Amino acid sequence: MKILVIRFDQRQDVFLLGSFLLRLRKEYPVAEIFLMTYEKNHDVVSTWDFIDDIVIYHPEKDIFRKWAFVSILRKVDFDIVFDMQNDQTTRFLSRLIKKKALYKLESSPERHLIEDYFDILKNISIEPEVSSFNYRFPDGFCYRIGKVRPPLLVIAPFSEEGMFEWGIDRYLYIAGRFNEATGGDVAIVGKKEDKERSRPFFVYDFIYNLPGDADLIQNLWVVKNCTIFLGGSSEFTQAASGFGIPVIAIYDKKDLIKHYPVSDNARIFQGENKELQTGKEISGIDEENVIEAIVDLLVENK
DSSP, X not given: OEEEEEOOSOHXXXXXXHHHHHHHHHHSTTSEEEEEEOGGGHHHHTTBTTOSEEEEOOOOSSHHHHHHHHHHHTTSOEEEEEESSOSHHHHHHHHHSOEEEEEEOOOOTTSOHHHHHHHHHHHTTOOOOOOOXXXXXXXXXXXXXXXXXXSOEEEEOOOSTTSOBOXXXXXXXXXXXXXXXXXXXXXXXXOGGGTGXXXXXXXXXXXXXXBTTBOHHHHHHHHHTOSEEEEOSXXXXXXXXXXXXXXXXXXXXXXXXXXXXXXXXXXXEEEEEEEETTEEEEESOOHHHHHHHHHHHHHHTO
């Protein structure tokens, strides 16, 4: 059996697809599972050992270029195609790809994205279950950010592009309080394009891992090996939740519904959206309440 799953979009949406793919693997243990996604997601999904192959799609406006891409895929007869995006591009692709069955995502703004994903499983009589992601780091892989002192707090201050953020000054304040109270160090994770924005963190000698100095897999390694995680709406928050790390998540009202971390070990704060000249900011969340949640999770997971 050959199964093709299509999902482009944001990295955190692809992270959330992990539980869906794990459930498919459990239901079809010997099937060949292909994932079609954007190149920017390759580093993430290449660590998953529950898919067999990755098909990279490069966005093309020219319909003839799209057809050229599809013509290669048409050489494979898929048994099932799951269109987990269901937009104009994926509908075009999934319509032309050879398959015996096609299932499309029906998204609702009133429910979590995982619920959208799992509705498709229910439609084909597969009982959904939320599982932790099973990342496959390269054999012998180890990334060291320095001689850090535990407990290690990892902060992901930058959200997905276009989404609201809590503000660097608030994260800086919490990082200082954390180090003062616990003696532990702090690591910052982010994408290469976040490097300049992250420079205010490096006035302290207990903060490590400037975004841009580490690649995505190295940052995931840092997240996987931290004591506690604090961040906004991003792929790193989804990864921490998937790894089973205690998570403090900062979300705005709109994004919370679709993307909150699905974990019993998470504390979620919901703020108000505020449009400023400097960008989109989340307001109405008190730093002291976040610090209290960090302490609670440290005690509960000791």
